[in-house]
Amino acid sequence: MLVEIRGAGDIATGIALRLHRAGCKVVMCDLPVPTSIRRTVSFSEAIRLDSCEVEGVRARLAHDVAEARAIVVAGDVATLVDPEAASVAQLRPAVLVDAILAKRNLGTRIDMAPVVIGVGPGFTAPRDCHAAVETKRGHYLGQVIYEGSPAPNTGIPGVIAGHSADRVLRAPADGTFEPGLQIGDVVRAGQVAATVAGVPMRCTIDGVLRGLLQEGVEVTSGMKSGDIDPRCERAHCFTSSDKARAVGGGVLEAICGLTKRLEG
Structure with missing residues (x-):
């Protein structure tokens, strides 16, 4: 299954890791000059460095769609400079995941792929995506939403060890x-x-x-x-966060559920 992900920051990378390990072929799209803060766990670094590795999984920069296809066939994650996701029309992925986390929808439509998943605020299922995934820390983090929207953005980061x-x-x-x-x-x-x-x-x-x-x-x-x-745990700087893992699990659940519906 080919999955294309809009965005290649730390949450998008957590999603990519889950999907790659589950057997999906993953292509990611990001800006020519990414602004990911958690660069050590973001596949967007492949755009700057030509390749990077997170938790044993390698991502490589693809200069075009043909190279992206070759990279995923070889077993790696492909990263494209393609902020508008123009490559979707050529790649024709089975699943499109919008994980830009812009707090609003930047142009993803429900008709862009057989399965379209929106991550975080700004998406409403089943209007502009088939399912949305909650990104707000708390009880519902990672929940799959088939009707409605994730919690709106408050502008306040989640609490970690008493700090926000x-x-x-x-x-x-x-x-x-x-x-x-x-x-x-x-x-x-x-x-x-x-x-x-x-x-x-x-x-x-x-x-x-x-x-x-x-x-x-x-x-x-x-x-x-x-x-x-x-928390001052240095190892946390080089592995995906609990939030990224939870959101990645939600995306994987949504893909499995929606794919089953299509097949049925």
């Missing part, structure tokens, strides 16, 4: 992002993690730096640019 919005690092100014630390570094509140136009971006809490934008990205003031995990 204060664990997110945001660009202090407009300009070019210049990191001073690396993902996996143990940090203290007040420590400078990066600078933008000479303005320091300081760590907000103690913990381990779980996410940080790459050098040279153009950012705007207030843009999410880093993430601190207060």
